[in-house]
Amino acid sequence: MPDPASIPRPDVLAALRACRLWRDASAEAVERLARAARVRDVPRGSRLVTEGDLADEFGVLVAGRAHVFHLGADGKRMLFETMEAGDPVAAVAALAGGRYPANAEATTPATVAWLPRAALWELIETEPAVARAVISDLANRVVNFTSVVQSFSLDVPARLARYLFQRALGVGRPSATGLEIELGMSKGDLAAALGTVPETLSRAFARLRDDGLVEVHGKRVTILDVRALAELGSGYAEE
Amino acid sequence: MPDPASIPRPDVLAALRACRLWRDASAEAVERLARAARVRDVPRGSRLVTEGDLADEFGVLVAGRAHVFHLGADGKRMLFETMEAGDPVAAVAALAGGRYPANAEATTPATVAWLPRAALWELIETEPAVARAVISDLANRVVNFTSVVQSFSLDVPARLARYLFQRALGVGRPSATGLEIELGMSKGDLAAALGTVPETLSRAFARLRDDGLVEVHGKRVTILDVRALAELGSGYAEE
DNA sequence: CGCCTTACTTGACCGCCGTCAAGGTGGCCG
DNA sequence: CGGCCACCTTGACGGCGGTCAAGTAAGGCG
Structure with missing residues (x-):
C-alpha cells in the first residue's frame, strides 16, 4: 500500500520522470504520482494485464521489458x-475506459508502478502540457495502427520488407555493402509481430535473400537494395 | 476564401455544432471555427484527402457521406x-502531423468545411472540454483498431460473425425468429471493411446460413443463434 | 416496358501460408 | 567436453481465400 509520508523509491521516481506522456509536467505532479504508485516487482513471464479485464489501472514500466x-x-x-x-x-x-484490449506480460524480471486510471485523467486536467503529449501520442498510435492494418493486405515477404525498411530508417547504419540493421527481437517474436509464424518468416527471409535484397546473419541484416525493399514493402512487387 | 465579416452558412454552423469533438466547447469558439472554415461542395466520388499528402488540414462533413x-x-x-x-x-x-495515412472520398454529393490543423490545436489549448473529448475519441479509436488487427487472425466467416454480433449489440431488434439487423452498407463495402472481396464474403454468408446461424434477405439479416455467432466471432469455432 | 448497368452469387482453379515433421545450429551448464 | 535445449531452417502437404469467369437478380432510365 502507498504510504503518503514515505519517500518514493528512487528508481520509480526516475522511471516516472522518463515517461514521455508527462515529460513536461511539473516536478511536484510527478512526485505525487510516484507516492501514489503501487510498486510491484514481478518475475519473468508474469502477466501484467489480461485482455478483457476491467481497465481501472495503468502502469509504468520501471525496469525490465514487456x-x-x-x-x-x-x-x-x-x-x-x-x-x-x-x-x-x-x-x-x-x-478509453472499459476493458483491456490486449494482454501484457513481462519478458524479463520487471518492476511496474501501478496507478489508478483517474490519476492520469487528473494529470491531464491540471497540466496542459500532459494533455498535449497524450493527444500526440494517441494520434500517432492511431496512424501506426492504420499502417499495420494496411500491411495485412500484403503477403508475408512484403510485410517483412516493410518492417526492414522502416527499421532501416530508424536504426540503419551504412556498412561496406549496404545498410545494416539489427532486428530488435528474436525471429520468433518478429514473426508474431508480423502476424505470421516462424516457419513462414524464415521462408520470407530466404526469398528476400535469394532475390538479392538482403543478407542475413542471425539477427544482423544487411540491406543490399533499399529501393527494391521499399517498393516491395509498399505493395508494388517488382518483376 | 473565408470572409471574417460574413455570416457563416447555417448548415456549416449546424454541422460544426454537431461535431462530437467539440460538443462542449463554447458557442463563440465554434462560431469562430465556422467563420474560418473553407467550405466546399463536391460531387459524388470526389477525393477529399489522399494518402501520403501533407496533413495540414482537416475537415468536417457538413452534408453527404464519405x-x-x-x-x-x-x-x-x-x-x-x-x-x-x-x-x-x-x-x-x-x-499527428505528417501525412494522411489513408484516403477519403465522398460517396454522395457532399459539403465539407476545411480548417487548418492549427485550429484544432488551438481549440484543444483553450477549451479543456475539447481536450477531454479528443483524448476519449482517440483512445477509443486505438482500442477499436486493436480489435480490428486481432480480427485478422480469424478466417472470413469468423470476421463476419464478429461484425454481425457487434452490430446486433448496437442496432439489433428482436424479431419473430431472432435478432434482426440491417447491414449498414452494401455487401461490397462490407467485404472491403472486413478485408476481403465480395465473392469470399458471399461464401461466408452462405456458410453461416448453412450452419443455421443466420438468415439473409438482401441487406436484412436475422440472427438465429446469437451465442454461436458470438463464439465463432471470438475465435472459438464450434464443432 | 425493355434494356442496361450494377450488385451479388456460384463454380473452378490455384497460390500463399499455416501445420506437422525432421533436421541443423549455437549457447549454456554440468 | 558432452549433452541438452531453445531457436531456427527446410521439406511436404493441405486448406483458406483471392482471381477469373459465368450466370442471376435488381434497380434506373429512356
Missing part, C-alpha cells in the same frame, strides 16, 4: 508492442 | 470507416 500481445483461440500470439523502462502500460485502455 | 479507405497496389480497397454529417475528416492526421 510484450503487449493478443492470444488467439489456438494459443497463437500476435505481438503488438514491446516495452521497456519508462514506457506506459495499458495507458490507452485507462483513457 | 469513405475512409486504403488503396492497395492492385486497386483493392480496404474500408476503414464510413462517415456522415457532423463527423470529422482526417482529424487524427491533423493531430
Whole structure:
C-alpha cells in the first residue's frame, strides 16, 4: 500500500520522470504520482494485464521489458508492442475506459508502478502540457495502427520488407555493402509481430535473400537494395 | 476564401455544432471555427484527402457521406470507416502531423468545411472540454483498431460473425425468429471493411446460413443463434 | 416496358501460408 | 567436453481465400 509520508523509491521516481506522456509536467505532479504508485516487482513471464479485464489501472514500466500481445483461440500470439523502462502500460485502455484490449506480460524480471486510471485523467486536467503529449501520442498510435492494418493486405515477404525498411530508417547504419540493421527481437517474436509464424518468416527471409535484397546473419541484416525493399514493402512487387 | 465579416452558412454552423469533438466547447469558439472554415461542395466520388499528402488540414462533413479507405497496389480497397454529417475528416492526421495515412472520398454529393490543423490545436489549448473529448475519441479509436488487427487472425466467416454480433449489440431488434439487423452498407463495402472481396464474403454468408446461424434477405439479416455467432466471432469455432 | 448497368452469387482453379515433421545450429551448464 | 535445449531452417502437404469467369437478380432510365 502507498504510504503518503514515505519517500518514493528512487528508481520509480526516475522511471516516472522518463515517461514521455508527462515529460513536461511539473516536478511536484510527478512526485505525487510516484507516492501514489503501487510498486510491484514481478518475475519473468508474469502477466501484467489480461485482455478483457476491467481497465481501472495503468502502469509504468520501471525496469525490465514487456510484450503487449493478443492470444488467439489456438494459443497463437500476435505481438503488438514491446516495452521497456519508462514506457506506459495499458495507458490507452485507462483513457478509453472499459476493458483491456490486449494482454501484457513481462519478458524479463520487471518492476511496474501501478496507478489508478483517474490519476492520469487528473494529470491531464491540471497540466496542459500532459494533455498535449497524450493527444500526440494517441494520434500517432492511431496512424501506426492504420499502417499495420494496411500491411495485412500484403503477403508475408512484403510485410517483412516493410518492417526492414522502416527499421532501416530508424536504426540503419551504412556498412561496406549496404545498410545494416539489427532486428530488435528474436525471429520468433518478429514473426508474431508480423502476424505470421516462424516457419513462414524464415521462408520470407530466404526469398528476400535469394532475390538479392538482403543478407542475413542471425539477427544482423544487411540491406543490399533499399529501393527494391521499399517498393516491395509498399505493395508494388517488382518483376 | 473565408470572409471574417460574413455570416457563416447555417448548415456549416449546424454541422460544426454537431461535431462530437467539440460538443462542449463554447458557442463563440465554434462560431469562430465556422467563420474560418473553407467550405466546399463536391460531387459524388470526389477525393477529399489522399494518402501520403501533407496533413495540414482537416475537415468536417457538413452534408453527404464519405469513405475512409486504403488503396492497395492492385486497386483493392480496404474500408476503414464510413462517415456522415457532423463527423470529422482526417482529424487524427491533423493531430499527428505528417501525412494522411489513408484516403477519403465522398460517396454522395457532399459539403465539407476545411480548417487548418492549427485550429484544432488551438481549440484543444483553450477549451479543456475539447481536450477531454479528443483524448476519449482517440483512445477509443486505438482500442477499436486493436480489435480490428486481432480480427485478422480469424478466417472470413469468423470476421463476419464478429461484425454481425457487434452490430446486433448496437442496432439489433428482436424479431419473430431472432435478432434482426440491417447491414449498414452494401455487401461490397462490407467485404472491403472486413478485408476481403465480395465473392469470399458471399461464401461466408452462405456458410453461416448453412450452419443455421443466420438468415439473409438482401441487406436484412436475422440472427438465429446469437451465442454461436458470438463464439465463432471470438475465435472459438464450434464443432 | 425493355434494356442496361450494377450488385451479388456460384463454380473452378490455384497460390500463399499455416501445420506437422525432421533436421541443423549455437549457447549454456554440468 | 558432452549433452541438452531453445531457436531456427527446410521439406511436404493441405486448406483458406483471392482471381477469373459465368450466370442471376435488381434497380434506373429512356
